[in-house]
Amino acid sequence: MVRIAKKILVVNKDFQYKYTWNVVLIGILTTVLSVAIILIPLYIFGILRIPRFLPTPILLTMGFAAIINIVVVILLTVASTHKIAGPVFALNRALRNIELGKWNKPLKLRDSDEMKYLATNFNTMVEALVTTTRQDIECLDVIIRKLEASVEELSDDQKEIFDGLKIFKQRLEQRIDDKDVIGTSI
Numbered sequence: 045m046v047r048i049a050k051k052i053l054v055v056n057k058d059f060q061y062k063y064t065w066n067v068v069l070i071g072i073l074t075t076v077l078s079v080a081i082i083l084i085p086l087y088i089f090g091i092l093r094i095p096r097f098l099p100t101p102i103l104l105t106m107g108f109a110a111i112i113n114i115v116v117v118i119l120l121t122v123a124s125t126h127k128i129a130g131p132v133f134a135l136n137r138a139l140r141n142i143e144l145g146k147w148n149k150p151l152k153l154r155d156s157d158e159m160k161y162l163a164t165n166f167n168t169m170v171e172a173l174v175t176t177t178r179q180d181i182e183c184l185d186v187i188i189r190k191l192e193a194s195v196e197e198l199s200d201d202q203k204e205i206f207d208g209l210k211i212f213k214q215r216l217e218q219r220i221d222d223k224d225v226i227g228t229s230i
Contacts, residue, residue: 053122056129064121071117075110131159135166147173147219174220181220184213 054060131153138151147170151163191198191206198206 053126055133060122060125060129063125064118067121068114068117127156127158131157138166145219177216177220181213181216184209
């Protein structure tokens, strides 16, 4: 039995529908403009006589063709915006993870997605954050080791600061050790 993966085309409804309606509106306007450019000179020079120029079946066929054209444009636009909306959706999710302190989650896009350069740049930025954080953790390690050698000599306030440094180091390590992958598997 062959399984076909379910594919969701609408991942960012607001963006995709807005873009789709803009494309449909542009299509309708350019069609009306093209028809006007063709028919107005024909009417002015007396070649076109309204309403007898085109019989009703031809007018109905033209109307039906226009409706089919609009439907096809809508479907193709939704399908093509999916390749843009998916990466935007995944990037938005990845940025939320950064906001939550989960830094080490690379952004992966589908092979068919657009804007791969954005994912590459995002992943480069995250790698730089992780590298810098690792360097900060190494500095904290040096400080903690030096303080551990003389922990008995520390006052209560200094011991509290020392414990805070260890907790801070653990939090930094948690941020960079989480290795889930964020992507557009939709």
